[in-house]
Amino acid sequence: MLISKKDLLNETGISYGQLYRWKREGLIPEEWFIKQPSFTGQETFFPKAKILKRINAIKELKDQYSLEELAKMLSPEVAERMFTEKDLQVIGEIYDGLIPCFCKVFEKNKFTYVEVLFLTAVSIFYKEHDLQLIDVENICSGLIQYLPEIKQTDYLCLLLEHNGTYFAVIQDEKSTVYMDNRIKHIAKVRLNDISANMKIKYRKRFNFMFDEADEDDKKDNPLQVPSSKGVLA
Amino acid sequence: MKQNTIALGEKHLEGDYHRILAAGDIWLKDSKTKSIYTAGDIDIENSCIRKIYSAGDLTAKAVTIGLGKVAGDLTLQGICKVDKLIVVGDISAEYLECTCLRNGSNNSKVNNTLHWSGFIKAETFESVAPFLLDLDYEFATMIISGPLVATEEIACTNFYGLDQITAPCINADLIYLLTNDGTEVGELVGSSITIETKFKPDKIFKSIPKTLRYNDLYSDKSLITIEAISSDKVIINSVKANSVSGIDVVIGDLCIVDEVVYQKSIKISDKAVVGRVVKQ
Numbered sequence: 001m002l003i004s005k006k007d008l009l010n011e012t013g014i015s016y017g018q019l020y021r022w023k024r025e026g027l028i029p030e031e032w033f034i035k036q037p038s039f040t041g042q043e044t045f046f047p048k049a050k051i052l053k054r055i056n057a058i059k060e061l062k063d064q065y066s067l068e069e070l071a072k073m074l075s076p077e078v079a080e081r082m083f084t085e086k087d088l089q090v091i092g093e094i095y096d097g098l099i100p101c102f103c104k105v106f107e108k109n110k111f112t113y114v115e116v117l118f119l120t121a122v123s124i125f126y127k128e129h130d131l132q133l134i135d136v137e138n139i140c141s142g143l144i145q146y147l148p149e150i151k152q153t154d155y156l157c158l159l160l161e162h163n164g165t166y167f168a169v170i171q172d173e174k175s176t177v178y179m180d181n182r183i184k185h186i187a188k189v190r191l192n193d194i195s196a197n198m199k200i201k202y203r204k205r206f207n208f209m210f211d212e213a214d215e216d217d218k219k220d221n222p223l224q225v226p227s228s229k230g231v232l233a
Numbered sequence: 234m235k236q237n238t239i240a241l242g243e244k245h246l247e248g249d250y251h252r253i254l255a256a257g258d259i260w261l262k263d264s265k266t267k268s269i270y271t272a273g274d275i276d277i278e279n280s281c282i283r284k285i286y287s288a289g290d291l292t293a294k295a296v297t298i299g300l301g302k303v304a305g306d307l308t309l310q311g312i313c314k315v316d317k318l319i320v321v322g323d324i325s326a327e328y329l330e331c332t333c334l335r336n337g338s339n340n341s342k343v344n345n346t347l348h349w350s351g352f353i354k355a356e357t358f359e360s361v362a363p364f365l366l367d368l369d370y371e372f373a374t375m376i377i378s379g380p381l382v383a384t385e386e387i388a389c390t391n392f393y394g395l396d397q398i399t400a401p402c403i404n405a406d407l408i409y410l411l412t413n414d415g416t417e418v419g420e421l422v423g424s425s426i427t428i429e430t431k432f433k434p435d436k437i438f439k440s441i442p443k444t445l446r447y448n449d450l451y452s453d454k455s456l457i458t459i460e461a462i463s464s465d466k467v468i469i470n471s472v473k474a475n476s477v478s479g480i481d482v483v484i485g486d487l488c489i490v491d492e493v494v495y496q497k498s499i500k501i502s503d504k505a506v507v508g509r510v511v512k513q
Contacts, residue, residue, distance in 0.1 A: 006494065015465045017423060023404065
């Protein structure tokens with residue numbers, strides 16, 4: 001069921017400025033602005049249940065959170081997504097030739113955001129330090145079990161070498177690590193830097209659509225957004 | 234002590250300089266330099282430059298620049314920050330952040346339409362040259378004084394359209410349009426929309442950081458076509474519109490509007506033609 005813009009403003013008491021500011025900020029999805037022909041050209045309509053729920057949620061929360069914070073709550077972050085093998089091919093920083101190796105070691109073809117950041121770090125090491133495929137396999141195998149424990153990106157990924165064998169370490173940025181000086185420190189990348197770069201470079205590519213899930217799935221929580229059913233734009 | 238250097242042919246430079254004057258192409262790496270004037274192309278990496286004037290193309294990776302004037306094309310990799318940047322050519326940027334960004338020079342005419350790509354963020358974007366807005370951007374204020382074509386909705390906080398604008402929609406808190414022949418906008422939406430035949434900068438406009446002065450500008454007084462206008466405050470002149478909706482609405486001289494919907498107040502000029510007026 002649709003509601004016209006005039007009726008929406010009347011019913012919710014918001015202004016034109018608020019409605020369109022929230023659209024600009026990504027709080028209201030563009031797909032909800034449905035143009036339909038009228039005798040004066042076109043009129044804007046909205047899916048009634050969704051928009052009323054969303055506007056009420058924004059009105060309730062706008063005093064507690066900034067519009068930017070609200071946008072993050074309402075719009076799915078890249079960090080919540082699963083990345084398919086095809087998605088990995090889109091990420092230029094991940095060397096295409098390594099993708100089959102990643103899938104083999106991880107025994108899957110869908111990766112979390114943190115795993116993608118790690119794979120990017122490994123790809124950088126591979127390209128910049130002439131690693132062999134076996135080195136990549138060993139590094140991935142050695143760290144795979146710890147990746148699910150990483151919930152944010154304030155980590156460093158270090159590449160080390162000892163007697164011709166490469167190792168990797170994932171270290172909290174704030175912690176100090178004293179390394180045995182027999183181990184050669186080859187390279188270091190910040191997961192935060194990779195993440196920032198990813199979000200800038202691929203934000204359009206990995207911008208998931210809103211509200212793909214059934215309305216029933218999230219009736220109780222107007223802010224809940226689907227993560228598993230998101231569709232890559 | 235920092236040194237000055239003059240490069241006549243191709244030259245690779247590294248380290249800190251006071252001033253670099255280059256007639257040929259130069260490559261600069263890991264540098265803190267006060268000023269660079271170059272007639273050729275320049276390639277900079279991991280450097281902080283206070284002022285750069287380049288007659289050729291500029292390629293940069295992870296740089297911070299105070300003032301940049303580039304007559305050629307600009308290719309940026311990594312995160313690049315520039316306080317004031319004026320570019321006459323095309324831009325390709327992974328991530329560019331500016332306080333003021335301007336395309337085109339005020340005194341030299343650019344005839345071809347510029348093409349910028351990548352992600353660009355700016356407090357103020359000034360468009361002087363013919364421009365196709367087809368990039369990923371975040372501009373707080375847009376001041377458009379050259380022909381602008383956008384294929385998608387233009388979104389920003391303040392939009393000043395002082396030349397011919399073609400766009401399906403403009404969504405901004407404050408929208409100011411000077412009526413210009415050829416302007417075609419599907420929809421204007423925001424908090425305050427003003428369409429006039431003469432532009433006199435107000436306090437808000439004066440407080441916006443910018444690189445040019447925009448004193449009393451006049452339009453060609455053409456009737457411009459906007460399909461729909463929706464805003465809290467609407468003041469329009471010389472506009473042909475299908476519908477105008479607002480809280481406080483002023484339909485000025487030479488307007489032709491099929492339907493006006495208002496919430497609080499309405500004023501309609503004797504020199505305007507309005508079909509239907511509805512109080513919401």
